Amino acid sequence: MRCVVLYSSKGGNTRMVADALADALSTDVDKVTPVEVVPGHEGDAVSSVAEADAVLAGFWTDKGDCAPEMAQVLSQLEGKRVFLFGTAGFGGEAAYFERIVANVKTHLPESAVLIGSAMCQGKMGMAVRRRYEAALAEHPGDARMQAMIDNFDAALSHPSAEDLAGIVDAAKDALDL
The missing domain is CATH 3.40.50.360 (Flavodoxin domain)
Structure with a gap:
C-alpha cells in the first residue's frame, strides 16, 4: 500500500x-x-x-x-x-x-x-490569549471570555x-x- x-x-x-x-x-x-x-x-x-x-x-x-x-x-x-x-x-x-x-x-x-x-x-498562538485577556479587561467578570482563556490554557498541552x-x-x- x-x-x-x-x-x-x-x-x-x-x-x-x-x-x-x-x-x-x-x-x-x-x-x-x-x-x-x-x-x-x-x-x-x-x-x-x-x-x-x-x-x-x-x-x-x-x-x-x-x-x-x-x-x-x-x-x-x-x-x-x-x-x-x-x-x-x-x-x-x-x-x-x-x-x-x-x-x-x-x-x-x-x-x-x-x-x-x-x-x-x-x-494556539499567544496573540489569541492576549485578545481574550483584552476582551476580559473590557468586560470584567465575562464568564464566556474567562472560559475562552481557560480553554486556551488547557490547549497548551496539545x-x-x-x-x-x-x-x-x-x-x-x-x-x-
Whole structure:
C-alpha cells in the first residue's frame, strides 16, 4: 500500500500529527510520503497523490473548516480513499470535532471515499490569549471570555502523546492495518 500524508499546518500542530502518522505507518505500508500543502502550490500536493492508494489529509481548523488551500486540494482527490485528520484550538467535545469534519468533507469530490477521520485539540498562538485577556479587561467578570482563556490554557498541552496515539490508531483502523 502507498499512502500520502497531506497536511496544512499554521502553528505546527497538524504537522506534528502528520509526522506521527508518517512515522507510525512507515512500518505497515510499502511507502508513506508526507507532503505539506503550501498556499500557491496546491498543484504540487495534488500531483503527489497520483500513485497513492490512500490519502491522509490533515488540516488546521479555520473558522470551523479547513484552510482554503486544503479545500482546493481536497476537491481534486477524485477516486481516492481519504482519511481526514485535524487540529482545533477548541476541544473536548466530540460534537464540535464532528461538525468540523462534516464541513471539511464537503470539499471532497463525490468519487472520493471517506474511510475515516479523527481530530484533536491543538495549542494556539499567544496573540489569541492576549485578545481574550483584552476582551476580559473590557468586560470584567465575562464568564464566556474567562472560559475562552481557560480553554486556551488547557490547549497548551496539545496535541499530546495520547492525542497522537488516538489519531494513529484511527488511521490504522481506517486503513485496515
